[in-house]
Amino acid sequence: xxxxxxxxxxxxxxxxxxxxxxxxxxxxxxxxxxxxxxxxxxxxxxxxxxxxxxxxxxxxxxxxxxxxxxxxxxxxxxxxxxxxxxxxxxxxxxxxxxxxxxxxxxxxxxxxxxxx
Amino acid sequence: xxxxxxxxxxxxxxxxxxxxxxxxxxxxxxxxxxxxxxxxxxxxxxxxxxxxxxxxxxxxxxxxxxxxxxxxxxxxxxxxxxxxxxxxxxxxxxxxxxxxxxxxxxxxxxx
Numbered sequence: 001x002x003x004x005x006x007x008x009x010x011x012x013x014x015x016x017x018x019x020x021x022x023x024x025x026x027x028x029x030x031x032x033x034x035x036x037x038x039x040x041x042x043x044x045x046x047x048x049x050x051x052x053x054x055x056x057x058x059x060x061x062x063x064x065x066x067x068x069x070x071x072x073x074x075x076x077x078x079x080x081x082x083x084x085x086x087x088x089x090x091x092x093x094x095x096x097x098x099x100x101x102x103x104x105x106x107x108x109x110x111x112x113x114x115x116x
Numbered sequence: 117x118x119x120x121x122x123x124x125x126x127x128x129x130x131x132x133x134x135x136x137x138x139x140x141x142x143x144x145x146x147x148x149x150x151x152x153x154x155x156x157x158x159x160x161x162x163x164x165x166x167x168x169x170x171x172x173x174x175x176x177x178x179x180x181x182x183x184x185x186x187x188x189x190x191x192x193x194x195x196x197x198x199x200x201x202x203x204x205x206x207x208x209x210x211x212x213x214x215x216x217x218x219x220x221x222x223x224x225x226x227x
Contacts, residue, residue, distance in 0.1 A: 004159075033214065042205065043160070043217040056214055091159050103148045103209035107159030 002026065004108035006092050012114045013082055021077045021111045025094030032075050033093045033105060034067055043091065049075065082115045089113070128224045135193040137221045139206035142187060146208040149182055150215070151191045154203045163191070163204075193223075201225045 005024040013019050025032050034046040045059035049069045060066070064082075069075040079086055089112045093105035129135045141149070147168050152160035166173045166180045166189075173180050179192040189206050206218045 035217070042219040045214055045216060048214040050212065053212075059214075093159070103150045103165060103207060103215045104162045105152075105160075105215060107161070109157075109159050 004092055004094055004106050006090075006108035006111050008111055009109065010112045010114075012116065014116050015084060016081055018078065018080045019082055019113060021079075021090050021092075021113070023075045023077070023092030023094075023108060025073065025075070025092070026096065026106055027073075029094035029096045029106070030072065031095035032069055033095075034075070034077050035091045035093065036088045037091055037110070038088045046077070046090075079113075082113075084115045087113055087115045125219070126222045126224065128226060129196050130226050131196060131198060133196055135191075135196045135200065135223060137191045137193075137204050137206075137223065139189040139191075139218055140187060141189060141206070141208055141218075143208055143210060143216070144184070144187065146210040148209045149180070149189050150207040150209065151178075151180060151189075152205045152207060152217075153200075154205065154220070156202075160205060196223075196225050198225050198227060 004026055007022045011019055030051045032049040035043040036046055037043050047060055047067045048056040064080045067077045089110040091107055091110045093107045095105050148165050150165040151163040153163050154160040164175045164178050164180050166182050171182050177194045181190045193200055201224055203220045203222050205220045207215050209215045
């Protein structure tokens with residue numbers, strides 16, 4: 001498809017398990033973001049990849065959270081030893097302009113994570 | 117740290133009326149200010165943006181106003197329709213930095 005693709009769309013896991021969330025950005029987009037959105041809340045920034053620059057990891061809430069982006073395309077967000085407070089929708093977005101850009105992001109539909 | 121916030125969490129308007137959604141920002145170094153619309157169960161969608169050297173920009177039925185003196189941003193929707201019901205987020209971006217989002221305003225359109 002032409003849009004940002006995220007998988008899985010829904011994930012239910014038990015407390016303490018590890019989860020991986022995947023994001024396929026729009027082809028050619030060099031900037032990729034991960035945000036977290038709790039129910040009825042705003043978008044909490046997690047991490048930002050921009051081209052070949054070092055990622056901005058300033059939003060990752062703890063060392064249980066990590067993300068990588070392979071080959072400048074697909075990104076995986078990993079949450080280790082999940083906790084109930086990790087339950088949220090994880091949104092990925094990409095942008096076609098490297099570096100200096102207007103802030104127009106293209107979002108996926110999100111991955112809803114439920115930790116029991 | 118720097119933040120972007122909204123005055124009203126929920127706004128109810130009659131169909132056909134104009135809507136005004138407000139946002140306060142604190143990062144005077146931001147270059148772009150953006151409005152996003154998020155419908156239930158979907159990711160946010162870009163509506164319109166404005167560069168920091170402008171004070172007004174118009175789109176289709178939407179107008180964004182920027183007042184840098186008081187660090188205020190607003191989104192005006194003309195002739196609000198039921199399809200406009202959603203959560204609206206303001207956001208800001210400075211240069212090579214990340215896009216930062218505000219807390220959002222829920223717009224409810226009354227038929």
